Amino acid sequence: MVRELVTVQLGQCGNQIGRRFWAELLHEAVAQQQTGCSKGRYDAAMSAFFRNLDDRYDPAVELSVGSELSSLRARAILIDTEEAVVSETLRDPVFGDLFEESQLITDVSGAGNNWAHGYAAYGPKYGNKIERAARRALEACDSPQAFLFLHSVGGGTGSGLGSFVLERLQDIFPELCRFSVAVYPSGDDEDVITAPYNAVLATQWLSEASDCVVPLENQALFDVSVRQACNIGLPLGACSSKKSGFDEMNDIAAQLLSHLTAGARYSGGLNIDVNEVATNLVPFPHLHFLTASFAPLPSNGLGAKEHTGRVPSNKAGCSPIHHPRHVQRLISDACASASRLVVSCSGEGARGGARGTTLACALFARGDIVSSDVVAAAERLRPNLRLPVWNPEGFKIGLCVVPPPKVRRTVLCLNNSTSIAHNFGQLKKRFDKLYRAKAMLHHYTHFIETDIFDCARENLEDLIAGYDAANQNSTLLY
Numbered sequence: 001m002v003r004e005l006v007t008v009q010l011g012q013c014g015n016q017i018g019r020r021f022w023a024e025l026l027h028e029a030v031a032q033q034q035t036g037c038s039k040g041r042y043d044a045a046m047s048a049f050f051r052n053l054d055d056r057y058d059p060a061v062e063l064s065v066g067s068e069l070s071s072l073r074a075r076a077i078l079i080d081t082e083e084a085v086v087s088e089t090l091r092d093p094v095f096g097d098l099f100e101e102s103q104l105i106t107d108v109s110g111a112g113n114n115w116a117h118g119y120a121a122y123g124p125k126y127g128n129k130i131e132r133a134a135r136r137a138l139e140a141c142d143s144p145q146a147f148l149f150l151h152s153v154g155g156g157t158g159s160g161l162g163s164f165v166l167e168r169l170q171d172i173f174p175e176l177c178r179f180s181v182a183v184y185p186s187g188d189d190e191d192v193i194t195a196p197y198n199a200v201l202a203t204q205w206l207s208e209a210s211d212c213v214v215p216l217e218n219q220a221l222f223d224v225s226v227r228q229a230c231n232i233g234l235p236l237g238a239c240s241s242k243k244s245g246f247d248e249m250n251d252i253a254a255q256l257l258s259h260l261t262a263g264a265r266y267s268g269g270l271n272i273d274v275n276e277v278a279t280n281l282v283p284f285p286h287l288h289f290l291t292a293s294f295a296p297l298p299s300n301g302l303g304a305k306e307h308t309g310r311v312p313s314n315k316a317g318c319s320p321i322h323h324p325r326h327v328q329r330l331i332s333d334a335c336a337s338a339s340r341l342v343v344s345c346s347g348e349g350a351r352g353g354a355r356g357t358t359l360a361c362a363l364f365a366r367g368d369i370v371s372s373d374v375v376a377a378a379e380r381l382r383p384n385l386r387l388p389v390w391n392p393e394g395f396k397i398g399l400c401v402v403p404p405p406k407v408r409r410t411v412l413c414l415n416n417s418t419s420i421a422h423n424f425g426q427l428k429k430r431f432d433k434l435y436r437a438k439a440m441l442h443h444y445t446h447f448i449e450t451d452i453f454d455c456a457r458e459n460l461e462d463l464i465a466g467y468d469a470a471n472q473n474s475t476l477l478y
Helices: 011-035 084-091 115-139 157-172 195-209 218-231 246-265 274-281 324-335 371-384 420-436 441-445 451-473
Strands: 004-010 050-054 061-063 071-074 076-080 104-106 144-152 177-184 212-217 291-295 358-367 395-400 409-417
Touching: 004 011, 004 115, 004 157, 011 076, 011 084, 011 144, 011 157, 011 177, 011 246, 076 084, 076 115, 076 157, 084 104, 104 115, 115 157, 115 195, 115 441, 144 157, 144 246, 144 274, 157 177, 157 195, 177 195, 177 218, 177 246, 177 274, 195 420, 195 451, 212 218, 212 246, 212 274, 212 291, 212 420, 218 246, 246 274, 246 291, 246 358, 246 395, 246 409, 274 358, 274 395, 274 409, 291 324, 324 358, 324 371, 324 409, 358 371, 371 395, 420 451
Parallel strands: 004 076, 004 144, 076 104, 144 177, 177 212, 358 395
Antiparallel strands: 050 061, 050 071, 291 409, 358 409
């Protein structure tokens, strides 16, 4: 039975990524309706993220799996302290009708890129309303499995209000998995000078109130979007700046979410849902920050020829059902450092950082890929990873038979590597540079005590030390 996920979108970044994610889910649903056996029917795959309502009645009647498609509603809560992005989502002609008024929590003034404003002011102001929205969303589920958080930690709403919501939902629904996809600022980001404060403060709540976190970095998303433009024949100028490339960057994040949740939606021989990710890839409670990468890169729909991921035809002119060499290369590409969605971190060793230990790794394959090919490719990758002796079988494999639209096969790699400590170390340096000068601190102390800064910094040091200890003290198999 498919178990439902409730998506919580926070701030401008979280809602922009969410908008692309819902478009991707609808695109996949349409493709399945056209090719599957459930044409015109509300199927189990849809039920993971959508409700089906008969809105001829007041209140609307909930329709079960197998019923005729009527009016789809997203299992989501849209939260922002500025209403512009949410309003833009509601005006979209394709998916604006997915959201009801009770799912929206907005204000007009914004959090001012201030974690403390989001956490200490907007949190108490909207905490009860957010709790009621979460309860309504869960009551509409038959078997909820997780909250899926989409947010940035560089601004004020996604970091501060996001921390408050994580903490609140942990207290109220401790049995439900809290899976966070959080966009971190890169070292070169200059748009928000207080981003290191916000990111360090949010990281404490992510480490304590989330079960699993997939951190993304703006610079890495931008680099991958530039590679994508080159791969499909667009000029480099098509993504020459982050501001002009935000849509492409959000598309990549949406594709990641699609691959991550495919096992919870579609059939397959070795499906994995988000609960199993947290169970299998997190050997130590607070060391739950996973590096993500996938291949092939998605087409961004700008008119270039779409990449199908198909293998060359054989001499008879027919494409084989699956091709082991192509699968091996696809998995290698998915695990390559250039494909990772954080800049400095790599399971084979961070750029500028120490060689890391892979605590656990998962490969999620979609499409016409058989388990033997994935196992063979994983064995070839194994010598390139440092695996601890207590986890010699460090690969978790997931297979989903349904590929994304217009792509024959894809592979997502999630890697719990100790080398992510290098990323946190760089963030700590940027935080310390601001904190030593007490720069902008008065904007925060209007809402919180400075002790919270010291506690967050200490938490980050402990997180780095935990990863370093796992790297240095484990007896290694390779």
